[in-house]
Amino acid sequence: MASVELHDVGKKYGSAEVISNMNLSIDDGSFTVFVGPSGCGKSTLLRMIAGLEPITAGAININGVRVNDKDPIERGVAMVFQNYALYPHMTVRKNIGFSLRMAGLSKDEIDTLVTQAASTLQIEPLLDRKPAQLSGGQRQRVAIGRAIVRDPEVFLFDEPLSNLDAELRVSMRLEIAKLHRRLGATMIYVTHDQTEAMTLADKIVVLRDGVVEQVGTPEELYDHPNNEFVAGFIGSPRMNFLSAQVSNRQIKLRDGTVLSVDGLGDHSGDVQLGVRPEHVQIGSSNKMADLKVDVVENLGGTRYLYGTLSNGTALIVEARDTPGIKAGDTVPLEFPTERLHVFDQHGQNLTRPAKP
Structure with a gap:
């Protein structure tokens, strides 16, 4: 060795x-x-x-x-x-x-x-x-x-x-x-x-x-x-990316949804919001967006929904415990803020913990 x-x-x-x-x-x-x-x-x-x-x-x-x-x-x-x-x-x-x-x-x-x-x-x-x-x-x-x-x-x-x-x-x-x-x-x-x-x-x-x-x-x-x-390369299916803007420590998506995410500091301007398919929540009472389902990929124990948001952004969502969803359906989504990643104009992750 x-x-x-x-x-x-x-x-x-x-x-x-x-x-x-x-x-x-x-x-x-x-x-x-x-x-x-x-x-x-x-x-x-x-x-x-x-x-x-x-x-x-x-x-x-x-x-x-x-x-x-x-x-x-x-x-x-x-x-x-x-x-x-x-x-x-x-x-x-x-x-x-x-x-x-x-x-x-x-x-x-x-x-x-x-x-x-x-x-x-x-x-x-x-x-x-x-x-x-x-x-x-x-x-x-x-x-x-x-x-x-x-x-x-x-x-x-x-x-x-x-x-x-x-x-x-x-x-x-x-x-x-x-x-x-x-x-x-x-x-x-x-x-x-x-x-x-x-x-x-x-x-x-x-x-x-x-x-x-x-x-x-x-x-x-x-x-x-x-x-x-790295975020897009590691993980299958790959991470979703949504265009957004940061202002006053809040993130505003293209459809007007406003999110509060820790770790942004005083950053402002255009960003990419990243969320993995398995971290998106379906059917939450705290709805943040609607997904129009185009394709349902059934892998047995896991299913993936491929669709678009109201602003045309493509999104992949894991639907492990939500049977019955089919192509053509519209489902409400929530993006848990503790699972979100925010990337600046240079692609750097603003929410990655600092190294000790």
Whole structure:
């Protein structure tokens, strides 16, 4: 196990800057997830840690040792790729043990380590098959097994589940979480799927355009996003945003509704009011707005109402305990002020608690 430290790390391709002056600390034994939209630099950042991409500026330390000039094999890391990267002509046994053979270990040592890895991943019956005879989930387990046998200080996962179907992604996500608990290893995981990030991570790093927007636990990012981008990216369905104005410590929505929200100070002017679908209350006696329901999305235990307010603003509302609502209905809404977020003209969250 090892910590990973990035100090003023930058990456350019010619004049195009993809990572900008990044400072980041990843704790020993933690499960850290890099998340963000396509093109934000998360995979590039992972490959820089692995040594597969040279950095343009700054320093990367693994377990306190500067690794800028070290080859990938010298960094004590193992990487699991999106496309599995298995040798098609080799059996599972030989795929898992390949790096050990290259390192000069004896056959007995290799057999022992491969068997241990296969047992951990519950793929012992597959050891004599070739990749073409495996399902996508089985191939991904083999790729993880190949990483495990190297006993790395840091595991790196580059969108390892994106090629799997939805049901298999869920089960493999659970397997990776269990694997982290068993091994206690430092793991860094890249995904564009915020659900994966929320369910797997001890710490989430939200990236946009090569810059860290926020670092924190899943709960911190969900409850106290730094800015409008993080608020909209974390959470499914995404947070609702309503145009409003602040004056005299009160918020006035476009339809004339007036709300009082703590933490605004003396701020005034245009803002965006953010509220998550599950925090909007339906059928309250303290009505603040009416929602004209356009679509009802029924997910079994949960339903979501997609509709518009009287001023044309689109809104998503969770309707967990309100059966009978259908498309075309109009329902009264209340926005609990303690659950609201207010973002200024620069997208910064005015209601986020100050750091101690």
